[in-house]
Amino acid sequence: MLYYNFNPFAHSDTHFKTTDWAPPQFASTPWRAILTSGPVWAINVANFCRSWTFYLLLISQPMYFSEVFHMEIDNIGILGALPHLCMTFIVPVGGQLADHLRRSGQMTTTQVRKLFNCGGFGIEALFLIVVGMSNGTKTAIFSLTLAVGFSGFAISGFNVNHLDIAPRYASILMGISNGFGTLAGMMCPVVVQEITLDKKNERKLAFEWHEVFQMAGFIHIAGVIFYYFFASGELQPWAEPKKGDGCSLPPSPAGELETANMETTMLKGPTADSPSDSKPNLPPRPQNQLSRQRQPVDLDESTMTTNRRQNSENATYATSHQDTGS
Numbered sequence: 001m002l003y004y005n006f007n008p009f010a011h012s013d014t015h016f017k018t019t020d021w022a023p024p025q026f027a028s029t030p031w032r033a034i035l036t037s038g039p040v041w042a043i044n045v046a047n048f049c050r051s052w053t054f055y056l057l058l059i060s061q062p063m064y065f066s067e068v069f070h071m072e073i074d075n076i077g078i079l080g081a082l083p084h085l086c087m088t089f090i091v092p093v094g095g096q097l098a099d100h101l102r103r104s105g106q107m108t109t110t111q112v113r114k115l116f117n118c119g120g121f122g123i124e125a126l127f128l129i130v131v132g133m134s135n136g137t138k139t140a141i142f143s144l145t146l147a148v149g150f151s152g153f154a155i156s157g158f159n160v161n162h163l164d165i166a167p168r169y170a171s172i173l174m175g176i177s178n179g180f181g182t183l184a185g186m187m188c189p190v191v192v193q194e195i196t197l198d199k200k201n202e203r204k205l206a207f208e209w210h211e212v213f214q215m216a217g218f219i220h221i222a223g224v225i226f227y228y229f230f231a232s233g234e235l236q237p238w239a240e241p242k243k244g245d246g247c248s249l250p251p252s253p254a255g256e257l258e259t260a261n262m263e264t265t266m267l268k269g270p271t272a273d274s275p276s277d278s279k280p281n282l283p284p285r286p287q288n289q290l291s292r293q294r295q296p297v298d299l300d301e302s303t304m305t306t307n308r309r310q311n312s313e314n315a316t317y318a319t320s321h322q323d324t325g326s
Contacts, residue, residue: 024169033238038230039165040173044180046117046158046231049223050151051181053124053216055188057083057148060212067199068206069137079141086149091156094120098156109164109233117157117231118224123150125220132214135206158227165232166239191215 034040061080065071071079098116101107107115127147134140162170162177195215196208 024172029169029172030238034169034173037236039232039236042227042231043158043161043173043177045226046154046223047177047181048184049121049219050154051184052188052219053128053151055185056192056216059189060192064209068209082141083145083148086145087152090149090152094153094156110231113157113161113164113233114228114231116153118228120151120153120157121220121224125217125224128213128217128220132210132217161231161233165234165236168239168241
């Protein structure tokens with residue numbers, strides 16, 4: 001009979017157990033290293049830039065189509081969904097392509113993150129500037145659709161970069177970067193309102209809306225430059241657990257394999273590779289399970305006489321029976 005205790009971590013590329021890594025504590029979190037890390041700030045800036053355009057379209061896009069192109073509200077809802085529909089198809093394609101480039105070894109993780117983030121932001125910035133220079137409805141809608149659609153490639157850049165540089169503190173980094181994204185969502189409507197003040201002069205109002213989208217494009221260009229110089233896809237030194245921070249260090253792959261081999265127990269007889277006279281290593285028997293020695297029994301005289309008489313009668317019966325049979 002074969003008994004095998006399966007250990008999934010021994011057959012996985014993940015060399016740490018969840019139970020070995022306790023959740024990071026506030027006191028043990030390297031806050032100073034996080035707040036002074038260039039790759040962390042690259043993610044924060046990228047999230048701010050992307051969220052600026054996201055909230056711009058979410059809040060101000062219907063107003064833009066209504067005030068500049070005098071479109072009906074029903075048509076605005078349908079046209080407003082086109083950019084995000086395009087992005088729906090771009091995001092999974094970008095993710096698969098990014099993983100292929102990393103797995104095949106054609107590009108490092110840092111190169112992949114920079115390529116997809118800077119490429120997505122760069123194309124988005126280009127089409128946002130086109131929107132800011134266009135006077136036709138079709139050109140504006142087409143450029144907006146492509147701008148938001150190609151921004152989906154950036155999801156394979158900054159949006160998953162937390163797990164590259166600090167998997168142990170990825171949740172903390174995600175919360176910080178989303179805080180900067182929310183800050184962009186708070187600032188964007190206020191800036192748009194301050195720029196588009198003249199509601200009576202349609203020509204001037206259209207020019208002001210052009211400034212809004214051109215500003216969004218230049219914000220993305222700034223994000224491209226910052227991310228290119230400061231982003232990284234490598235595990236940061238401060239992200240590795242240290243002794244005394246409430247968790248044990250991750251075991252090596254060799255240690256996991258040795259553990260898995262020790263957990264495999266063979267309960268069967270000798271095989272062809274083992275000698276036939278080999279004996280299994282059995283544990284010593286407890287003292288209370290040792291064979292009991294025969295204790296002498298005290299018999300009285302009458303009992304001994306009865307036993308001798310019965311034995312004599314049995315012997316006589318056996319002799320007479322043998323003589324009769326012969």
